[in-house]
Amino acid sequence: MHTVALAVTDGMLHFELSLATEVFGSDLTHIVDPWYRFALCGPGPVQVGRFHLQPDHGLDHLPNADTVIVPGWADVAQNPPAELVDAVRTAHGEGARVVSLCTGAFVLAAAGLLDGKRATTHWAHARELARRHPKVSVDPGVLYVDNGDVLTSAGKAAALDLCLHLVRLDHGSSNANKIARRLVVPPHRDGGQAQFIATPVPAPGHHPLAELLPWALQRLDEPLTVEDLARQARMSSRHLSRHFKSLTGTTPLQWLHTQRIRHAQELLETTNDTVDTIATATGMGTATTLRRHFHRTVGVPPDTYRRTFRSPTHPGSGNDARHRRHEA
Known part of the structure; x- marks a missing residue:
């Protein structure tokens, strides 16, 4: 323990x-x-x-x-x-x-x-x-x-x-996402985000992107662009970027990238899907692209991450998370 x-x-x-x-x-x-x-x-x-x-x-x-x-x-x-x-x-x-x-x-x-x-x-x-x-x-x-x-x-x-x-x-x-939901806070804000954000922990439904963010999270497998997001939010790309910066401290594309990586983490932990399948489900396109971005963001390749955090409900899985920081 x-x-x-x-x-x-x-x-x-x-x-x-x-x-x-x-x-x-x-x-x-x-x-x-x-x-x-x-x-x-x-x-x-x-x-x-x-x-x-x-x-x-x-x-x-x-x-x-x-x-x-x-x-x-x-x-x-x-x-x-x-x-x-x-x-x-x-x-x-x-x-x-x-x-x-x-x-x-x-x-x-x-x-x-x-x-x-x-x-x-x-x-x-x-x-x-x-x-x-x-x-x-x-x-x-x-x-x-x-x-x-x-x-x-x-x-x-x-x-x-x-x-x-x-x-x-x-x-x-x-x-970690389960703990965040228990605390009623967003599940992940990347460490590189800015300290200077207008709403560090936005209340659900009380900000200009309240409808857009859940919409985008349901479509991470699609090749979304800033223009797609702006069109859905019914605002210009410039106004969208301003709202993202104010609310999340980052850009729309960086926010999308972070959500795709986090979704890939959950799929690696909770499913037997291949890396190719997960790459498609997260909008990364190919396993090569997913591996490159995943390693750069998380610090280990997808396969190593899966071995470390695989749900115990999957045969042959292991979850000795105490050694995660040494492996990384």
């Missing part, structure tokens, strides 16, 4: 802490069994906003975890506690995957885990992170950055995007 440890001290941001607890600390064995083993780790009783928390373990427990998550750090003008920084550094040295949410990136940077790496944080604090840690390549314009064993996210809704990304890495796209 994969252990997720949430590292907490006084002064953490309660929103990001609560998101991580909701995703990894809830009993979701009815969706994925086994689910994560969750541990709240701190130096003792801690105060987070108006809340008082009693951790399950001390910070010295972090090296025992497979994944360590550091929530947002409230006062970025102050150096994070040395004991927290040391514990996170030690956990990474012991092989843990280390994740920061929002300004938790300041803790990872102080531990030296972001040196020479691309990272992100809440856009309002990105300049300060870059000033204090010049060895870090700070990208203030993306939702999250995945460096394999070190991951960082922007703030608020982007922290949830990264949590769902972790579930997708560990348990596959199909299960």
Whole structure:
């Protein structure tokens, strides 16, 4: 069972802490069994906003975890506690995957885990992170950055995007989508999308593309163009692109590409369809094209992905998702 440890001290941001607890600390064995083993780790009783928390373990427990998550750090003008920084550094040295949410990136940077790496944080604090840690390549314009064993996210809704990304890495796209539906949020926003979007988590039926997006999702096998989408939405291509940028932070064609890859992931997990059949069903045309785009986006070929995340209902399938990040 994969252990997720949430590292907490006084002064953490309660929103990001609560998101991580909701995703990894809830009993979701009815969706994925086994689910994560969750541990709240701190130096003792801690105060987070108006809340008082009693951790399950001390910070010295972090090296025992497979994944360590550091929530947002409230006062970025102050150096994070040395004991927290040391514990996170030690956990990474012991092989843990280390994740920061929002300004938790300041803790990872102080531990030296972001040196020479691309990272992100809440856009309002990105300049300060870059000033204090010049060895870090700070990208203030993306939702999250995945460096394999070190991951960082922007703030608020982007922290949830990264949590769902972790579930997708560990348990596959199909299960991550089930968790997203439970949380009533869109199942996937790519980490490269912009932080500056007008509606980070749009309410169903309350935006200009509310009818278009489901229509397009039902036609991923068709060679849709921007003009096709604009015609269906009854607006010009220019207006369509503006709405897509405002709503999703990306372009219509990039959004379509992402949905096709995610659909391919689900088909690989839940069916015995050949890669050729899946290429047709997702609008990729040929198996060669699907393999090229899939490998570039997901990090592994379709066949490797299927072996890792194949549903247990299919004969000969395996789902040892804990080793997904090593295989990638």
